[in-house]
Amino acid sequence: MKFFTYIILFTSLISCNITKQPSSNQAQNNNDVKIIKLNFEDKKLDYSQVDEESEIQEGQFYQFKIENINMNLYDVKINTLDSTVSSSINMPTFGTLQLEALSAIVENIGSVTASKSKFEAIEDELNDNFKTVSLSAIPNATKGKGNFKELTEIGKKLISYKEALLLLNKKLKYKELSVENLKTRVTKSIFYNLDQLEIDDHISSKNLIDSISEMRISIIKLRDKVLTDYSLYLVYEKTIIDKIKDEKDFKTVNEAIKKSFSDLVITIDALFDSLNNENAKKLIESIIFLEKNKNQDYLSSQFQFNGERAILKYAITPRDSKFNLPTYKSSLIFPERSNKFISVGLSFYTSNLHDEVYSFESNPAPDTTFSIVEEDVSGFEIGMASIVRVGKVVNNEKMISGHFSFGPGVSITNKVRPRLLIGGGLSKGEKHMIALDAGIIVGPVDKLSKTIGVNDSYPEPINDPTISDLNIGWFLSLGYHFNF
Numbered sequence: 001m002k003f004f005t006y007i008i009l010f011t012s013l014i015s016c017n018i019t020k021q022p023s024s025n026q027a028q029n030n031n032d033v034k035i036i037k038l039n040f041e042d043k044k045l046d047y048s049q050v051d052e053e054s055e056i057q058e059g060q061f062y063q064f065k066i067e068n069i070n071m072n073l074y075d076v077k078i079n080t081l082d083s084t085v086s087s088s089i090n091m092p093t094f095g096t097l098q099l100e101a102l103s104a105i106v107e108n109i110g111s112v113t114a115s116k117s118k119f120e121a122i123e124d125e126l127n128d129n130f131k132t133v134s135l136s137a138i139p140n141a142t143k144g145k146g147n148f149k150e151l152t153e154i155g156k157k158l159i160s161y162k163e164a165l166l167l168l169n170k171k172l173k174y175k176e177l178s179v180e181n182l183k184t185r186v187t188k189s190i191f192y193n194l195d196q197l198e199i200d201d202h203i204s205s206k207n208l209i210d211s212i213s214e215m216r217i218s219i220i221k222l223r224d225k226v227l228t229d230y231s232l233y234l235v236y237e238k239t240i241i242d243k244i245k246d247e248k249d250f251k252t253v254n255e256a257i258k259k260s261f262s263d264l265v266i267t268i269d270a271l272f273d274s275l276n277n278e279n280a281k282k283l284i285e286s287i288i289f290l291e292k293n294k295n296q297d298y299l300s301s302q303f304q305f306n307g308e309r310a311i312l313k314y315a316i317t318p319r320d321s322k323f324n325l326p327t328y329k330s331s332l333i334f335p336e337r338s339n340k341f342i343s344v345g346l347s348f349y350t351s352n353l354h355d356e357v358y359s360f361e362s363n364p365a366p367d368t369t370f371s372i373v374e375e376d377v378s379g380f381e382i383g384m385a386s387i388v389r390v391g392k393v394v395n396n397e398k399m400i401s402g403h404f405s406f407g408p409g410v411s412i413t414n415k416v417r418p419r420l421l422i423g424g425g426l427s428k429g430e431k432h433m434i435a436l437d438a439g440i441i442v443g444p445v446d447k448l449s450k451t452i453g454v455n456d457s458y459p460e461p462i463n464d465p466t467i468s469d470l471n472i473g474w475f476l477s478l479g480y481h482f483n484f
Contacts, residue, residue: 072195313331355445422439422441
């Protein structure tokens with residue numbers, strides 16, 4: 001019986017080695033990454049690279065790719081774990097994508113609302129102070145007062161500065177409107193990148209950087225122009241200060257001009273400060289991350305196929321409930337059915353193993369001895385076996401599989417005998433499978449003891465002339481097994 005035990009252990013080790021030993025083709029295919037694709041636009045899944053086991057081998061890697069998805073709107077999770085892409089789009093300035101936060105950032109950048117009223121105040125103040133210094137009023141205002149001709153020229157000069165100031169004021173107002181328009185385009189682009197608005201005039205991050213740079217340069221040039229004109233006027237003021245000391249209206253206008261120059265400088269500085277490095281950075285950040293993730297496909301990290309069947313679970317959820325977007329959750333089992341299997345099933349077998357049967361008969365008189373006689377019995381036995389099958393599909397269309405089989409059995413005979421069956425065969429079916437096996441069978445059988453001679457005579461019958469001995473034969477079985 002020790003030999004019988006060794007056979008069982010040996011076959012178990014062989015079966016484990018067969019099912020776990022990777023092939024050289026599997027090792028070579030480890031670097032060939034298979035891609036499972038989901039087109040988020042039409043919600044169609046393409047798993048053609050992994051739907052058959054011949055396409056993906058044990059130890060090979062696969063990835064999940066989502067095309068045409070706006071990562072600003074959705075968070076992707078696979079097998080309940082966040083992906084690297086999902087965590088990398090956290091905005092360094094405004095964190096999660098809250099619409100109120102984005103709008104507030106853009107609103108607070110470059111806000112020169114006070115400057116708007118300042119533009120009107122500068123224009124109104126100049127016009128009010130110049131009411132008495134129009135060209136038609138100068139003769140009456142200066143009649144009998146000093147050098148009439150010289151005061152007339154001074155009045156014309158002051159009016160020219162007034163016109164220059166009004167022009168600079170308009171240019172500055174135009175610059176401020178350009179900044180406001182840029183902010184509006186940025187706000188539109190935020191909603192465009194969130195798929196909340198379809199527009200053609202959205203601004204890209206590159207164009208935004210160029211626009212901010214151009215605006216800063218133009219504002220600096222306008223500031224230089226205002227400071228230059230202001231300096232020239234201060235020089236001119238020194239030449240007329242004594243001549244207009246008795247002219248109340250001219251003195252009022254002179255102070256208004258200087259104040260307007262000063263107000264323009266303050267307003268320009270405020271406008272330029274609205275586009276300083278910090279505010280420009282906030283404007284650019286408000287769309288650069290959204291822009292990047294709007295048109296970026298999602299690609300998961302690599303997963304390793306374990307050689308059987310894999311389950312890929314994924315969830316696509318809105319980042320903000322205010323988007324009013326649906327949630328998508330699903331799972332994919334692949335390959336659709338593994339072409340390898342390990343199963344256990346019940347079989348009925350027949351084999352050429354059988355017990356030898358002997359009896360004693362009396363010899364003819366006057367001899368009183370007995371002779372041993374071998375009975376004529378069938379040369380086969382039937383029995384039942386619990387068969388473990390390790391196999392692989394060889395023909396998908398006809399659902400035929402080949403397999404290696406082994407397992408314990410018992411004979412259905414007068415004496416129930418243990419058996420070990422080792423062999424192979426074919427199976428028919430996809431899940432419910434009928435199997436035909438053949439191979440060797442090992443087990444104890446009754447044989448005539450070597451101490452008993454067939455031609456010898458014995459004074460009386462021997463109770464049991466046989467011994468139990470281990471023997472090897474062949475078997476043929478028919479059975480059923482279920483492929484999970």
